[in-house]
Structure formats: C-alpha cells, structure tokens
Amino acid sequence: MSDITAPIAALSEALRARRLSSVELTQGLLDRIAKIDPALNAFITVDRERALSDANAADTAIAAGNAGPLVGIPIAHKDILVTAGMRTTCGSRMLANYTSPFDAHVVAGLRRAGTVLVGKTNMDEFAMGSSSETSHYGPVKNPWDLRCVPGGSSGGSAAAVAARLVPGGTGTDTGGSIRQPAALSGICGLKPTYGVCSRYGLVAFASSLDQAGPFAQTAQDLALLLNAMAGHDPRDSTSLDRPAEDYTRTLREGRGAKPLAGLRIGLPREFFGDGIDADTAKAVDEALAEFRRLGGTTIELTLPNVKLSVPVYYVIAPAEASSNLSRFDGVRYGHRAAKYDDLTDMYRKSRAEGFGAEVKRRILVGTSVLSHGYYDAYYLKAQQVRNLIAGDFRRAYQSCDVIMGPTAPTTAFQIGAKTDDPVEMYLNDIFTVAANLTGAPALSIPCGFDRSGLPIGLQLQGDYFAEARMLDVAHRFQQATDWHKRIPAVAAP
Amino acid sequence: MPISLADVHRIAHLARIEIDAGQAEEVRAKLDAIFGLINQLAAVDTTGVRPMAHAQDVMLPLRADSVTETDCRDLYQSVAPAVEDGLFLVPKVLE
Numbered sequence: 001m002s003d004i005t006a007p008i009a010a011l012s013e014a015l016r017a018r019r020l021s022s023v024e025l026t027q028g029l030l031d032r033i034a035k036i037d038p039a040l041n042a043f044i045t046v047d048r049e050r051a052l053s054d055a056n057a058a059d060t061a062i063a064a065g066n067a068g069p070l071v072g073i074p075i076a077h078k079d080i081l082v083t084a085g086m087r088t089t090c091g092s093r094m095l096a097n098y099t100s101p102f103d104a105h106v107v108a109g110l111r112r113a114g115t116v117l118v119g120k121t122n123m124d125e126f127a128m129g130s131s132s133e134t135s136h137y138g139p140v141k142n143p144w145d146l147r148c149v150p151g152g153s154s155g156g157s158a159a160a161v162a163a164r165l166v167p168g169g170t171g172t173d174t175g176g177s178i179r180q181p182a183a184l185s186g187i188c189g190l191k192p193t194y195g196v197c198s199r200y201g202l203v204a205f206a207s208s209l210d211q212a213g214p215f216a217q218t219a220q221d222l223a224l225l226l227n228a229m230a231g232h233d234p235r236d237s238t239s240l241d242r243p244a245e246d247y248t249r250t251l252r253e254g255r256g257a258k259p260l261a262g263l264r265i266g267l268p269r270e271f272f273g274d275g276i277d278a279d280t281a282k283a284v285d286e287a288l289a290e291f292r293r294l295g296g297t298t299i300e301l302t303l304p305n306v307k308l309s310v311p312v313y314y315v316i317a318p319a320e321a322s323s324n325l326s327r328f329d330g331v332r333y334g335h336r337a338a339k340y341d342d343l344t345d346m347y348r349k350s351r352a353e354g355f356g357a358e359v360k361r362r363i364l365v366g367t368s369v370l371s372h373g374y375y376d377a378y379y380l381k382a383q384q385v386r387n388l389i390a391g392d393f394r395r396a397y398q399s400c401d402v403i404m405g406p407t408a409p410t411t412a413f414q415i416g417a418k419t420d421d422p423v424e425m426y427l428n429d430i431f432t433v434a435a436n437l438t439g440a441p442a443l444s445i446p447c448g449f450d451r452s453g454l455p456i457g458l459q460l461q462g463d464y465f466a467e468a469r470m471l472d473v474a475h476r477f478q479q480a481t482d483w484h485k486r487i488p489a490v491a492a493p
Numbered sequence: 494m495p496i497s498l499a500d501v502h503r504i505a506h507l508a509r510i511e512i513d514a515g516q517a518e519e520v521r522a523k524l525d526a527i528f529g530l531i532n533q534l535a536a537v538d539t540t541g542v543r544p545m546a547h548a549q550d551v552m553l554p555l556r557a558d559s560v561t562e563t564d565c566r567d568l569y570q571s572v573a574p575a576v577e578d579g580l581f582l583v584p585k586v587l588e
C-alpha cells in the first residue's frame with residue numbers, strides 16, 4: 001500500500017493507478033486521527049460513516065475512469081464553513097448545536113471535485129484570535145511541540161495537515177488566519193485575492209476582509225485545492241465574475257536550473273527590522289539566497305504606512321464583527337439563555353453566555369468605534385489609512401513581482417503565554433494583515449526551523465490575481481528544498 | 494482619552510452584552526490597551542485621502558428581477574429549534 005501521509009498530488013496518482021483505494025486511504029487517516037488527534041484537539045467533529053461513504057463513491061468514480069485530481073482525497077473544513085448535515089460550531093458555545101441546511105460555496109466546490117469530507121476543525125471562536133486558544137472546545141496544540149499553539153485562527157486545519165491527519169484542508173483568513181497558522185505549524189497556506197472564493201456559507205466575521213483558502217503540504221497541492229474552491233457565485237455580491245483559471249497551469253513546465261529567471265522580489269524594509277526573532281530572520285535570509293540561486297533578483301523597497309496595518313485592522317475588523325454578530329441574539333440562531341426578565345435581558349444574557357471573552361471584547365470595540373460621534377475619528381479614519389496602505393503596495397508592484405518576508409515575527413509561542421495581553425496577541429499579525437486590508441493574495445510556505453525545532457514560514461505576497469504566479473514561485477522553491485517534507489515526531493510512522 | 498467604567502457599561506448596553514460588576518474592571522483595562530493601539534491612527538495626516546470601502550473597485554452587481562429561489566421551507570425548518578404549522582416559533586420580540 002502507498003504512503004497515506006503523502007501530498008495530494010502523489011495520493012491522486014496512487015488512487016488513479018489503483019495502488020491505493022480511497023476507502024483504504026480514508027480508513028487509514030481516520031485511524032491516524034483516532035490515535036493522534038486526542039493529543040492535538042485539531043478536530044471538533046469527525047464523521048467516519050460519512051467519510052467512508054464519500055470514499056466508496058470516489059472509488060466507484062475512479063473505477064469508471066474519468067476522475068479528476070481531487071477525487072477520493074480526504075479533507076477537513078474549518079468549522080466556520082457551513083456543511084449540510086454536519087454540525088458547524090464556529091468554535092463557539094453560541095453555535096454548539098447548529099447544523100446548516102446548506103453547504104458553503106467552497107464546501108460545495110470541493111465536494112463536486114470528489115473530495116472526501118472527514119470532519120470539521122477547531123479554531124479560535126468566530127475566527128477571532130491568532131493562537132486557536134479561544135475555542136469553546138479547548139485549545140489546539142502544535143504538532144511540533146504540544147506545549148505550543150499552532151497559530152490561529154485556523155489552527156485546527158493547520159495542525160491536522162501538519163500531523164498528516166489529512167493531506168489538505170480549508171481555512172479562512174481575515175487578518176492572517178490561514179498564513180500565520182501555516183507558518184507556525186510548518187505547512188503551506190494561501191489567502192486568495194478578495195472575491196476569488198465566495199463567502200457564501202462562511203460565517204461572517206469582518207465581511208470586507210474575510211476570505212477562504214486552502215492548506216496543504218505543498219504549493220502544488222494548494223493550486224489543486226484552489227482550482228476547486230475559486231469561482232463566481234451570485235449569492236455573494238463581492239464574488240468576482242472572471243474567467244476560471246487553472247492555478248496549476250505553469251507548474252509542470254521544465255525551465256532548467258534558473259526557473260525563476262526574471263522574477264523581481266521586493267523586500268520591504270519594514271518586514272526586516274526590529275522585533276523579528278533572530279532564527280526567523282536567518283531562515284528568511286537563507287530562503288532569499290535560494291530564490292536568487294533559482295534566478296530571482298531581490299530589490300529593497302519601503303512600505304511606509306504598513307506599520308499602521310494592525311491599528312487599522314483593529315478598527316475595521318471589530319466594527320464589521322459587531323455588526324455581523326448582532327444576528328446572534330438568542331431569537332433566531334444559536335444559544336438562548338434559559339432564564340431572563342424581559343427582551344433586553346434575554347439578548348444580554350444570551351450573548352453574555354454564548355460568546356467567549358475575546359469575541360465580546362471585539363464586539364465592544366466595534367460597537368464603540370461605530371457609536372454616535374466616533375465614526376469619523378475611527379472607522380472613516382481607518383478606511384482612509386487603509387487606502388494609504390493600498391497605495392504603498394500599488395507603488396511597490398511597479399518595481400517588483402512578488403514581496404517576501406517572514407509570515408510571523410516569531411515561531412510558535414507557549415499556550416497561555418499571550419492570552420492575558422490582547423495587544424501583544426494582535427501584534428502576531430503584523431506582517432499578514434496588510435494583505436487583508438488591500439485584498440491582495442498572500443501565501444506562507446515553510447522555510448526552516450528555529451533552535452527549538454519549531455517551523456518558520458516565509459510569506460509571499462503578490463498583486464491582485466497573481467495567485468498562479470505566486471504558487472509557481474513557491475513550487476520552484478519546493479522543488480529545490482525539502483523544508484515542506486519535514487514531519488513532526490507526533491506524526492512519524 | 495482613557496476608557497472609563499461608565500464607557501464600558503454604555504458600550505455593553507449598546508452591544509446587548511451583560512457584564513457583571515466583577516468583570517467590568519478587567520474589561521475596561523483590556524479595552525483601554527486596545528484603544529491605546531488604535532489611537533495611533535489619530536496622528537496620521539489623511540487630509541484629502543479617499544476612504545477605501547472595498548478591496549476591489551467594482552460596482553455591486555444587479556441581477557434580473559426574476560424568481561430564483563425555490564421553496565425550501567421544510568428544509569430550513571428542519572434545523573429550527575421550534576416550529577408549528579409551518580411557522581418558526583421565537584420568543585416575543587415586540588413589547
């Protein structure tokens with residue numbers, strides 16, 4: 001039997017060559033989940049019966065001989081994407097008993113592509129966090145060191161892929177929630193251009209920033225997953241109607257020893273300054289040297305307003321969250337307090353009981369910045385500064401094709417280390433939030449390890465709709481290096 | 494301007510979130526730290542800068558005025574906590 005912990009592309013080949021059946025693969029991964037996940041807490045829901053039934057159907061399709069590359073591949077969805085017939089909790093007590101009657105657009109896309117849905121992954125409550133510690137279902141542990149966080153908010157999917165419990169999964173990224181956990185867990189994660197993946201069925205956090213995207217072991221696998229997730233959807237008014245792309249289209253081209261000849265890599269001064277862990281800085285420098293060996297040239301540049309990304313984000317995201325989360329009122333959805341005096345008391349108690357501390361904090365910040373008399377000073381001001389930040393990137397892409405730097409300033413931190421200091425927690429997203437504010441694509445790939453053996457991520461950012469080029473750049477790096485092949489001890493055979 | 498306990502109670506009322514007296518000081522201190530972070534924006538000169546409402550400069554699409562939804566009442570009611578005679582049962586929201 002083939003190696004069930006291989007990347008999607010290899011599993012796909014094994015399935016189609018009939019060296020492995022989807023049922024064998026799915027059963028094998030379900031066994032790994034049963035054995036390894038109790039230590040990680042990456043999953044909130046695992047549905048063995050449904051997974052094996054999906055796998056059976058996939059094996060029939062493969063036997064019929066016209067199966068696409070994702071047919072029979074087991075995946076897991078972040079528990080913020082609704083799945084018909086499978087509970088969606090959003091990591092919250094508020095939705096502990098919520099089952100959607102329909103699938104999110106990206107869930108349906110991956111289902112149509114033939115993937116096998118194994119379960120739903122743990123996350124920061126309502127995707128608000130950078131460590132996957134705020135979940136009502138307990139914190140997720142980092143497979144590289146169980147005392148550490150896997151990053152967040154999509155930490156369950158990241159840990160599941162890192163521990164080789166599934167070869168791919170989904171996340172959502174509002175301020176770095178795919179890229180930062182990918183970096184801290186030693187895997188690949190992509191946030192597409194805003195509007196490439198429909199937000200239909202993604203439980204809304206900050207609607208102008210939220211975007212779904214894939215996690216996998218390799219850039220090539222990200223491209224395969226994105227092919228099934230992208231596409232126009234009239235049910236999301238911000239979903240973009242543009243011709244379908246094959247994000248794998250350039251990956252098989254042979255280009256000799258300098259496959260990235262002509263690539264101009266921008267290095268913003270702001271991403272290489274103080275506050276970056278020395279091991280992270282060194283690993284990123286070595287990765288840049290590899291990109292130069294592959295034919296790229298590096299150009300120093302400056303993004304003078306990018307330092308304002310975190311303050312802008314912590315106005316816009318809470319403002320939009322306070323509005324989106326007003327739907328959780330105890331009347332229509334989710335948790336309702338058992339005892340209350342009157343209507344206002346029912347709202348107040350249902351929301352106090354249903355939401356955790358970080359979600360409440362962000363609702364309060366958002367409510368405050370949108371309250372009477374404060375709109376101009378906060379929300380309007382933040383949207384103006386957001387435009388200044390976007391302008392920095394517009395100028396940068398006149399002289400470079402991609403921008404690189406560390407995904408996060410440090411490697412994974414210990415569980416509990418930052419839970420008492422929200423501002424310190426927020427500063428984890430210092431390199432990732434700008435891409436959400438501008439709406440441009442960004443991805444993270446593994447590029448080394450620190451002295452404690454914790455993985456380090458390299459972030460690639462690109463201009464709008466540059467996903468295929470960025471995935472190609474990441475793929476060429478992975479052809480020449482093996483950081484993405486390292487496996488944590490907890491996942492070793 | 495520092496966040497006061499009165500601010501916490503005012504905002505919590507607007508957000509319809511109950512905060513008991515024992516938690517109020519901790520909530521105040523953390524909100525104060527967060528406002529310390531976001532108040533950095535006040536120093537930025539944004540004279541004449543257009544606010545960016547959206548990542549893509551696109552018009553919201555309009556669709557044809559035609560019926561596209563099919564009747565899904567039974568499906569939607571299958572996940573509701575309480576229904577009766579085809580109606581959703583909710584607490585009284587008009588007083």
